[in-house]
Amino acid sequence: MTDNMNEPVSTRNLDQYGSAELPWSRARDILASDSPTADLTFFVATVRPDGRPHSAGVGAIWVDDALYFVGGPGTRRSRNLAVNPACSISVRLPGLDLVLEGDAHRVTDSSTLERVAGVYRDGGWPASVEGDALTAPFTAPSAGPPPWHLYRLTLHTAFGVAGAEPHGATRWDFAH
Known part of the structure; x- marks a missing residue:
C-alpha cells in the first residue's frame, strides 16, 4: 500500500x-477491478534526455493501490526513467478518461x-520473477526482450473526464 494513493489531498x-x-x-475502483483482466491500453509518456517527449503503450496493472508497468532495460522509456522519473500515464477506462x-521508479524487492x-x-500474462526483474514466454513488442524492469508510479496528480453518467471533469492532487 502507498500512503499517497489512498485518497487525494485536494x-x-x-x-x-x-x-x-x-x-x-x-477511477480507483475501475483500475482495481478492470486491470489486468480487461482490455485496457495504457500509454506512458516519459521525457528524453534532450527534453523531447516519448510515449509507448504498456500493460499496466493496479495492485495494492498503486499502478505498475514493465519495460526492458534497453527500451526508450526505461532509459528515460533512469535519468528522469517524471512521467504521465493515460488510459481510457469504461466511462472515464x-x-x-x-514519478515512476524501478521496483527490485522480491x-x-x-x-x-x-x-x-x-x-x-504468465509472468515470473527472475532476479530483480520479471520474465515470461511472451510480452508486447514494445517491452523489449526479457527480463523486464518493473516500475511503480508514485502518483502526484490525476485528471479524470467522465464520458458516461455522472459526467464531470476533476483534478485530484496527492501527497508526494
Whole structure:
C-alpha cells in the first residue's frame, strides 16, 4: 500500500457545465477491478534526455493501490526513467478518461515483484520473477526482450473526464 494513493489531498472541479466533482474512488475502483483482466491500453509518456517527449503503450496493472508497468532495460522509456522519473500515464477506462502524473521508479524487492507477477498471471500474462526483474514466454513488442524492469508510479496528480453518467471533469492532487 502507498500512503499517497489512498485518497487525494485536494480536488478541483474542472467541469464547465455544472456537473459535480468526480470522486477519486470512481477511477480507483475501475483500475482495481478492470486491470489486468480487461482490455485496457495504457500509454506512458516519459521525457528524453534532450527534453523531447516519448510515449509507448504498456500493460499496466493496479495492485495494492498503486499502478505498475514493465519495460526492458534497453527500451526508450526505461532509459528515460533512469535519468528522469517524471512521467504521465493515460488510459481510457469504461466511462472515464484518466491521466495519471507522477514519478515512476524501478521496483527490485522480491516480495513486491512476486505479488505483482502473481496479479499479472491471474490476468493471463504468465509472468515470473527472475532476479530483480520479471520474465515470461511472451510480452508486447514494445517491452523489449526479457527480463523486464518493473516500475511503480508514485502518483502526484490525476485528471479524470467522465464520458458516461455522472459526467464531470476533476483534478485530484496527492501527497508526494
